[in-house]
Amino acid sequence: MPESELGARGPLPIRLEVNGEERGGDVEARTTLADFLRDQLGLTGTHLGCEHGVCGACTVLLDSLPTRSCLVLAASADGCRVETVEGLARDGQLSRLQRAMWDSHSFQCGFCTPGFLIQATALLAENPTPTEAEVRHALSGNLCRCTGYESIVRGVLAACAGPERSGAESK
Amino acid sequence: MRPRVPAERYTGASVRRVEDERLLTGRGTFVADAHLPGMLHAAFHRSPLPHARIVAVNTEAARRAPGVVAVFDGAEMTQMASPVAALGAAPGSGGPVSFGILAMDKVRLVGDPVALVVAESRALAEDACELIVVEYEELAPVVTVEQALDPSLPAIFEELGGNRLFGPEVKVFGDVDGAFARADRVVRASIHQHRHQNVPMEGRAILASFDASSGQLLVRASTQGVNTTRQMLAQQLRMPLDRVRVVAEDVGGSFGLKFGASREEAACCAASRALGQPVRWVEDRWENLTVSGQAREESFEVEAAVTASGLILGLRVQMVIDSGAYPGFAPLVVDIVREMIPGPYRLGALSFSSSGVVTNKASYVAYRGPWAAETFVRERIVDLVAQELGISALEVRLRNLATRDEPPLRMVTGPSLAGITARESLLRAAEIVDLARFQERQLRLRDEGRYLGVGFATYIEPAPGPRQEGGEGNTEQVRVELDRDGLLLVHTAQMPHGQSHRTTLAQVAADEFGARLEQVRVMVGDSQQTPEGFGTGGSRFAAMAGGAALHGARRLRGKVLEAAAQILDLAPTDLDIWRGELVGPGVPGGGLPLAELISRIDLAARSGQLPPGVDVDLTATEDFDGGESGWSGGTHCCVVEVDPDTGLVRILRYLVVEDCGDLINPAVVDGQIRGGVAQGVGAVLLERSAYDPEGQYLSATLMDYLLPTALDVPHIEIEHLSPVRLDPDVNFRGVGEGGMIAAPPTICNAIADALSPFGAKVLEQHLPPARILELIGATSA
Structure with missing residues (x-):
């Protein structure tokens, strides 16, 4: 189909669950999930660092899988369950991972932070006691230009250290 | 009390x-997160050519495109904002150089902004950019320093009469001829530092909002300093300072890139004033990598006058800096490189020549430790001297480093060396890494076909530097x-x-x-x-x-x-x-x-x-003013293993022994050091702002411009030395730049050490696997 005809198609209505709430909107066919979350739902915690799927800043959980929201069309997320960085804290309480990263001085400028938090949340859901090598591997698709990663890796490991581990933030 | x-x-x-x-x-608030009622979105039509005359710009179709509010070309923008006056044109040339906020008569690099489209959404603005048709008359691209010095190639700025921006300017400190006359040997090297760049995770961005009733421009900026941004915008927009207010909230990294206001940012402010509506521009990664600015790319011809025992008596240095298309920061850098090149060493004589050229590449910007070439060149030369004399690099450093209790207590270029702990840091690093034992292991493993190397670099960083008398x-x-x-x-x-x-x-x-x-x-x-x-x-x-x-x-x-x-x-x-x-x-x-x-x-x-x-x-x-204590510094030490079959370099150990005075917040200090070292790891092993011979940019995505990941950056051990407290109250010192200053020479020295059995000579900073294999093959073939 020629581009002009694609563009001429009207807005597409979508409905999805975002951070536990039913949300909806009308999107253009070309609107990415990231732009929909940021521009239409006002969830600006999901950041766009490259818009070609490399930096990982825009990572969200799409039906529990960490996903680059800059590479997913909003229309294709219709009916899906999305979790963003805004959904990690519950009832005003930071998740265990968020607290551990705060304690560990994990971040500096904070731009890459949402993607790392989501990626690490997904890792801990799948593997609650990763080794350092496993953490580094799991986070190797997320770019941070400030920290040299060591503080981030330490933060993730701190989140799964100690006896009081609860599954509260990993689902 | x-x-x-x-x-x-x-x-x-x-x-x-x-x-x-x-x-x-x-809940951070970066510029892209900010919204204002009636906000419009900007996108730039950019040059696909590195060097061309603009014959005609046709924006008719773009102006009629859906959602488009306005289109401004270079001529229109000239009516709305002053040209940028660049620093550093050669004395005696036709300069100083100035250029429009948008390209007018010609384009000077791939990505040069030619027209600004303002529309109801970013997507519509980008759609309209594609409808702009520019007729160009191509000119020969000037891509390398050699081409810039070739008088047969066209001048990027006609008023310069060529592509030499400044120099050669020669300054002499101490008795250079005497030093070379007394020398037992002269060690010569051509050393090159390649082009790489800042790449903050948030690129440049601005939200400009002109209020017609008050005549005030409110700017939300991603900047390293609101005062500097305000001054530049007011000047370019020809507005009184008190009518411009610049605010900044969260800034997603910068590393030197976001000082003042870029041409694009000024253009958005001018557009907001013309339209009476807020205009936001958030650069995409292609723009960030291609045109926001690039750094380094400096070459050095060095001669070192040395004694048989390894004393470095004097240096002759010729530096050429490639300032890219639009001159700005490069001329300032050469002055700092010249002053800092003796570092913490008792170098008695220096002759330093500096030149700058313009080329059809992204403009030279500050990047974390902008003058870092001085440490790279000096620490590489120290190792080359050691290699030529057959003395250990540690020994050559120790023979030349200044001590606090014997003169001279200042660099030959002037600055006082009071309070430095460079020698202590080197001794401690050698002790922690257990150099003698490492060298035994290194020899043993060589017999098994494994190539390990150790490298040191010792530096001082003005943070902020000694009080100027x-x-x-x-x-x-x-x-x-x-x-x-x-x-x-x-x-x-x-x-x-x-x-x-x-x-x-x-x-x-x-x-x-x-x-x-x-x-x-x-x-x-x-x-x-x-x-x-x-x-x-x-x-x-x-x-x-x-x-x-x-x-x-x-x-x-x-x-x-x-x-x-x-x-x-x-x-x-x-x-x-x-x-x-x-x-x-x-x-x-x-x-x-x-x-x-x-x-x-x-x-x-x-x-x-x-x-x-x-x-x-x-x-x-x-x-x-920073008080009596002005220097941060230390020694980095790195152990690598080079795989001679693949050319891959693995960092086995990375150690920082440093002194930044009293620590305000140790975790913050360590984060600054580790982040700087990570950028150094990237600079040596991964990152390069690469151009093809035609001046097309080859590293315009993060799949081509490779940043280090969590798998590339090793654990970085840090030890803080106890500082010399010279000030009665304030003995904190800056620590932001040292990691990036010292890491490239440290890693290169370690790789050079690992490659020494091959007789390879490392004279450059970028050592990806292909280059390692060349270095091995070039000498063993």
Whole structure:
């Protein structure tokens, strides 16, 4: 189909669950999930660092899988369950991972932070006691230009250290 | 007064960052997160050619495209904003060079902005950009320094009469000819530092909002300093300074890129003023990598006059810097490189020649430790001298490093070396890495076909550097005030973009004033409130802003105690402020909260109960130049293994022994060091801003411009040396740049050591696997 005809198609209505709430909107066919979350739902915690799927800043959980929201069309997320960085804290309480990263001085400028938090949340859901090598591997698709990663890796490991581990933030 | 034991102080403790709760919950506010009613979106039509004359720009179709509000080409923009005047044109040339905010007569690099489209959405603005048709007359591209010096190629700026921007300018320090006459040997090398770049995770961005009724331009910027951005925008828009207000909230990294205002940012402000509506531009990664700016790319011809025992008597250096298309920062860099190249060494003589050229590549910008080439060249030459003389590199360093107890106590170029601990850092690094044992292992493994290497680099970093004798006051200003709620407001021109200033400045002020940390608010990023100062850069924060905050808090504390003593009829010496309360024998209830104290001072002042002369203006402004201690520095040490079959380099150990004075927040300091080293790892093993011979940019995505990941950056061991405290009060020093200054030569020296059995000579900084294989193959074939 020629581009002009694609563009001429009207807005597409979508409905999805975002951070536990039913949300909806009308999107253009070309609107990415990231732009929909940021521009239409006002969830600006999901950041766009490259818009070609490399930096990982825009990572969200799409039906529990960490996903680059800059590479997913909003229309294709219709009916899906999305979790963003805004959904990690519950009832005003930071998740265990968020607290551990705060304690560990994990971040500096904070731009890459949402993607790392989501990626690490997904890792801990799948593997609650990763080794350092496993953490580094799991986070190797997320770019941070400030920290040299060591503080981030330490933060993730701190989140799964100690006896009081609860599954509260990993689902 | 209560004893202030370290355990009771915030300074020196890794207190959690006040920045983090927002950033960890997705509530940071970067420019792309800001919205204003009626906000329009900008996109730029950019040149696909590196060098061409513009014959015609046709924007008709773009103007008629859906959602488009306005299109501005270079000629129209010239009516709306002044051209940019560049620094550093050669004396005697037709310069100085100036250029439009949008390209007009010609384009000078791939990505040069030719037209600005303003539309109702970013997508519509980008759609319309594709409808703009530009007719070009192509010119031969000038891509390399050699091409820039070739008079048969066209001048990028006709008024320069060629592509030499400045130089050669030669400066001589000490008896250079004498040094070379006395030398047993002259070691020669051509050393090159390749082009790489900042790549902050948030690129450049601006939201400009002109209010026609007040005539005021409000700008939300991603900047390292609101004052500098305001000055540049006001100048380019020909507006009085007081009509421009620049605010900044969260800034997603910069590393030197975001000073002042870029051409694109000025264009968006001009568009907002013309349209009377807010205009936002957020650059995409292609724009960031292609045109925001690139750094380094400097080449050096070096001759070292050395004795048989490894003393370096003198250096002759010729430096050429490639400033890219639009000159700006490069001429400033060569002056610092020249001054800093002796580093912490007792070098007795230096001849330094510097030249700059323009090429059809992205403009040269500051990048973390912009003058770092001096450390790279010096530390590489030291190793080459060691290699030629057959002495260990450690020994050559030790023979040449300055010591604190014997002259000369200054660099041959002038600056005092008082308080440096370079020699101590080197000895300690060699001890920790257990050099003798490593070298045994290295030899043993070579027999098994494994190639390990160790490298050192020793450096000093002006942070902010020694006090300039008789120099103009180069200071940082901080204003400390108590507000009615008992909060201690600390206003600074520093603009944190990852450095945690909101936490660390609060630690210093809280301790000095006697406040609780949560009572302190560090106020940044609003030109209406921000004191004097150009912003965050040059490792000025810790010593200069930290010192100004300390002195400001001290003076304000004195004022509060004096007023309190009057009200309570007690001696000021019996009073103290501690954890946010006035305390001391005789204070009602044993402690008076600050908010209550302030309202009592206010009431007493207004009802005339205070004697004249008691200062009840609860504000203190202090300027501070960094004090007596000016140098940070240290030694980095790296152990690598090079795989001779694949060319892959694995970092087995990375160690930093450093001295940045007293630590305000050790976790913040370590984060700055590790982040800098990571950029050095990238610079050597991965990152290169690559152009093809036609001047097309080859590294325009993050799949081509490779940043280090969590798998590339090793664990970085850090040891802090105990500093020499020369100042009575302020012995904090900056630490932002050292990691990136020292890591590239350290890693290159380690790789060179690993490759020594192959007879390979490492004369460049970028050593990806393909280059390693070339270095091995070129000599063993």
